[in-house]
Amino acid sequence: MDANIVVMGTESVGKSALTVRLLTRRFIGEYGDIESIYSHSFMVDGRETTLNIWDSPCSEDLSVETSLFEKKVQWADGYVLVYSICDRASFNSVSRLIQTIKSTKDYLNADKAPIVIVGNKRDLCHRRTVLSEEGRLLALNTDCHFYEVSAAENYHSVLMVFHGLVDRMKDTKMTMKRPLGFKGIVKSMSAVFARRRTDSF
Numbered sequence: 141m142d143a144n145i146v147v148m149g150t151e152s153v154g155k156s157a158l159t160v161r162l163l164t165r166r167f168i169g170e171y172g173d174i175e176s177i178y179s180h181s182f183m184v185d186g187r188e189t190t191l192n193i194w195d196s197p198c199s200e201d202l203s204v205e206t207s208l209f210e211k212k213v214q215w216a217d218g219y220v221l222v223y224s225i226c227d228r229a230s231f232n233s234v235s236r237l238i239q240t241i242k243s244t245k246d247y248l249n250a251d252k253a254p255i256v257i258v259g260n261k262r263d264l265c266h267r268r269t270v271l272s273e274e275g276r277l278l279a280l281n282t283d284c285h286f287y288e289v290s291a292a293e294n295y296h297s298v299l300m301v302f303h304g305l306v307d308r309m310k311d312t313k314m315t316m317k318r319p320l321g322f323k324g325i326v327k328s329m330s331a332v333f334a335r336r337r338t339d340s341f
């Protein structure tokens with residue numbers, strides 16, 4: 141199986157930390173904000189599964205990024221939406237993001253794709269501002285899955301997030317429909333960055 145996963149969430153919630161943890165089993169602390177697509181293969185139930193993971197920096201400014209957002213939605217077979225348990229605004233943002241993804245999917249008439257909500261930074265529970273129950277309730281109300289993890293402390297819980305998503309993608313019988321190839325995505329990303337550079341003059 142080959143599947144595309146987009147990781148989204150506001151700034152500094154740990155999107156790169158989660159992705160890098162999955163890919164390398166390590167937590168390196170600082171990650172920069174480079175937009176990247178990674179490929180990662182592993183065995184699930186005796187079958188090789190390749191995940192293409194798009195780690196994208198915060199992009200709530202949909203007025204500027206609408207077309208890139210739509211491309212992500214078309215490309216994705218599944219979503220990992222991350223917030224920090226110490227940052228309520230990031231949780232609210234995930235809630236809005238779910239609605240935006242769902243309405244964009246409807247508008248584009250795209251196939252259903254599972255969403256996993258991840259409350260990260262569980263190790264910082266003394267600074268917690270979002271209760272586990274709130275995450276669980278949001279997932280229940282929006283037909284998503286929910287996990288709380290610490291990318292800093294634990295590889296296994298991060299692995300469970302991505303395994304859970306793969307299981308759900310199998311359940312919804314996602315096919316390998318892919319309107320944009322890898323090259324198309326890289327091209328569209330370059331177009332956005334080129335436009336940003338031009339805008340700054």
Ligand SMILES: Nc1nc2c(ncn2[C@@H]2O[C@H](COP(=O)(O)OP(=O)(O)OP(=O)(O)O)[C@@H](O)[C@H]2O)c(=O)[nH]1
Pocket residue numbers: 149150151152153154155156157158168169170171172173174196197198260261262263264289290291292293
């Ligand atoms: N304590 C703790 N810190 C974490 C955890 N995950 C990430 N961090 C820290 O949070 C900060 C942001 O992590 P990133 O992975 O860069 O976050 P991001 O969401 O990719 O950030 P942007 O790319 O800027 O949107 C870094 O200083 C990480 O070390 C975690 O589970 N626990």
